[in-house]
Amino acid sequence: MLADISLEQIIVVLAYLLLVVYLGLLGYWRTKNATDYLIAGRQIHPFVMAMSYGATFISTSAIVGFGGVAGLFGMSVLWLTFLNIFVGIFIAFVVFAPRARRMGHILDAHTFPELLGRRYESRFIQVASGLIIFLFIPLYAAAVLIGGSVFVASQFDISYTTALLVFSVIVAAYVVVGGLKGVMYTDALQGTIMFVGMFLLLIFTYVKVGGLTTGHQKLTALAPLVPPNLQAIGHRGWTAMPLFGWGDTKYNLWWTVIGTITLGVGIGVLAQPQLVVRFMTVKSRRELNRAVVVGGIFILIMTGVAFTVGALSNAYFAEQGPLMTGRIVKVLDAEKNLAVLQLVKQNNAGGWEDVAGKTAPVKLYGESIGQMEADGKPTEIRQGRSIAIVYAKGTADEIIPTFIKSAMPSWFGLLFLLTLLSAAMSTLSSQFHTVGTSIGRDVYEQITGQHGKSTNINRIGIILGIIYAVVISYYARESTFIARATSIFFGLCASAFLPMFIGALYFPRMTRTAAIASMIVGFVITAFWLVFIKAQEAQTIGLVQKVTGGKTSLLADVPNWPVVDPILVALPISILTAIVISFFTQPPSKEHLDRCFRGVSS
Amino acid sequence: MLGIEDKGVLLAYLLCIGSSILCVLYGLFARNKGDEPVKPEDLKWVSEEKKVEENL
Structure with a gap:
């Protein structure tokens, strides 16, 4: 089963893992006491902080999951990259980070829920935020695990289940051995590996497709190969935006690409609990300014x-993909040699027969290689090459692994494995760190009042979180699950936490009641939307079918609504709730606000 | 331009590069701005953060 794994590959991966664990311990040992840490804080180069933030932010979900979505939907997904850089780095570091860092230190807050809870003087906010994060971040962790596992499965020709098991064991061992402590240095190493791997991937890919402009032109010319089911929802080619509009299913893809993928993740990054705490680890605003350079690139x-x-x-x-053989059932573009093939195979008698139910849009190559009888008349057998989703067997999450295995030299596969291991481990370590502190510090300690005595609860929480994420990863194998799970978590964080986070940093007038109301409204609307309106998620959960007698959404008969992302509804209402209720409720005391905002605006 | 005819995708492509350049220029321009002296609350925060990590 594991015959494709060479000794060389095992040695490289083990050496990498040892180095990562060593750096983690080094980082931990170097921060033995507070003063040392702060002096070290002067030495924590902005490069290290930016790489740590970036490696935590970017995971296998982004590379494999969203990369696969781009393989399916095209370059319009680059709008998310724009938001990743402009919102996730520039706005986050320049606008939010300095205030979050100063206020976090003043309030002695060490988790995102704790920052919110102390700013609004509300134990409920801290406990409820901690619970929401504890319950939903494993969904995002599962997306990261799946991203790594599908690549391992593809690279080594092993089953997905085996790959998931191997990948999970490596990650769990890393987390247990010390991957939650002193992660800044390991993150920086992992970020550097990710940078090298992805940069080489870009160069190789453009070389393979004939250069930048030529590659894009070739991609544009393939537009007629877009499968009919995607054309029907507005896919107009891999270098074109989906059709925009409202009131017809032909606009569905635009709402998916821009609403769910771009806005869900692009805005949600501002309220990511595991990222906000990174801002508090630097010495001053100057380090944040410097980190913007590295983060943006x-x-x-x-x-x-x-x-x-x-x-x-x-x-x-x-x-350059593997040739497919079949008979032409539809000519898509005669000039460009684009057609749909009914795939065929040779039978024992040496003749050709259809492979039942298998068709593929292809670019034709060469001349006829034979003939067969179809629909009562002789038909030529042709060969052609198809699009990524066909070679990925219909699963978008498999596109990047399939491309790496098919197009790249084998040594690059090993480098890319380290790239993905780095991407997964740096994100997962922060996710499980957040799982532990959420259930321990934010929920258990707040409810019981036993401060600093939640070690066992932290550990149990982390173990439960890992098991929960692995179980989800085992069962959730739909085409674009990685991107959807990530979007759900980012969107939920945006709707439930972003209004009160912005209010905490910028609007002293925002009240505790308004913060609680906006969090509840954001959470409830998001949950309602996922269970009853957004068809793909509602269908998976299954409750809506029981309520409506088989429909996949309460709004199944109204075009576009079933694909509208919850963030587009929940976030505006959550913001409105925060503003309106703030005007009608008692503002925080002047003493408290003076304390919270002391030196914050400087 | 760049082999991408669709203005929406071309704009996204250029904005990605443009926003990275913005980050670089801002970072270089503000690289020496914002230094702060270490305050007692910073020391207290760091000390508590250490305990949080040990708790894990």
Whole structure:
């Protein structure tokens, strides 16, 4: 089963893991006491902080999951990269981070829920936020695990289940051995590996497709190969925006790409609990300013490359992918040699017969290689190359792994494995760190009043979180699950936490009641939308079918609503709730506000 | 331009590069701004953060 794994690969991966654990321990030992840490804080180069933030932000979900989505939907997904850089780095570091860092230190807050709870003087906010994060972050962790596992499965020709088991054991061992402590240095190493891996991937890919402009032109020319089911929802090619409009299912893809993928993740990054705490670890605003340089370039090379390569993989496969054999059932573009083939295979008698139910849009190559009888008349057998999703067996999450295995040299597969291991481990370690502190510090300690005595609860929480994430990863194997699970978590964080987070940093007038109301409204509307309105998620959960007698959404008969992302409804209402209720409720005391905002605006 | 005819996708492509350049320029421009002296609350925060990590 594991015959494809060479000794060389095992040695490289083990050496990498040892180095990562060593750096983690080094980082931990170096911060033995507070003063040392702060002096070290002067030495924590902005490069390290930016790489740590970036490696935590970008995971296998972004590279494999969203890269696969770009392979399916095209380069319009690059709008998410723009938001990743502009909102996730520039706005986050320049606008939010300095205030979050100063207020976090003043209030002695060490988790995102704690920052919110102390700013609004509300134990309920801290406990409820902690619970929401504890319950939903494993969904995001599962997306990261799946991203790594599908690559391992593809690279080594092993089953997904085996890959998931191996990947989970490596990650769990890392987390247990010390991957939650002193992560800044390991994150920086992992970020550097990710940068090198993705940069090389970009260069190789553009070389493979004939260069930047030529590659894009080839991709544009493939537009007629877009499968009919995607054309029907507005897919107009891999270098074109989906059709925009409202009131017809032909606009569904636009609402998916822009609403769910771009806005859900692009805005949700501002209220990510595991990222906000990173801002508090630097010495001053100056380090944040310097980190912006590295962060901006890093994210471009991460998601920018993943999405561009994902889309360009179609140009590669249509030109250099494995040949498919079949009979033409539909000519898509005679001039460009684009057609739909009914795939055929040779039978024992040496003749040709249809492979039942298998068709593929292809670019034709060469002349006829034979003939067969179809629909009562002789038909030529032709060969052609298809698009990425066909070679990925219909699963978008498999596009990047399939492309790497098919197009890249084998040594690059090993480098890319380290890239993905780095991407997964850096994100997962922070996710499980957050799981532990959420259930321990934010929920258990707040409810019981036993401060600093939640070690066992932390550990049990982390173990439960890992098991929960692995179980989800085992069962959730739909085409674009990684991107959807990530979007759900980011969107939920945006709707439930972003209004009160912005209020906490910028609007002293925002009240505790308003913060609680906006969090509840954001959470409840998001949950309602996922269970009853957004068809893909509602269908998976299954409750809506029971309520409506089989429909996949309460609004199934109204075009576009079933694909509208909850963030587009929940976030505006949550913001409105925060503003309106703040005007009608008692403002916080002047003493408290003076304390919270002391030196914050400087 | 760049082999991408669709203005929406071309704009996204250029904005990705443009926003990265913005980050670089801002970071270089403000690289020496914002230094702060270490305050007692910073020391207290760091000390508590250490305990949080040990608790894990």
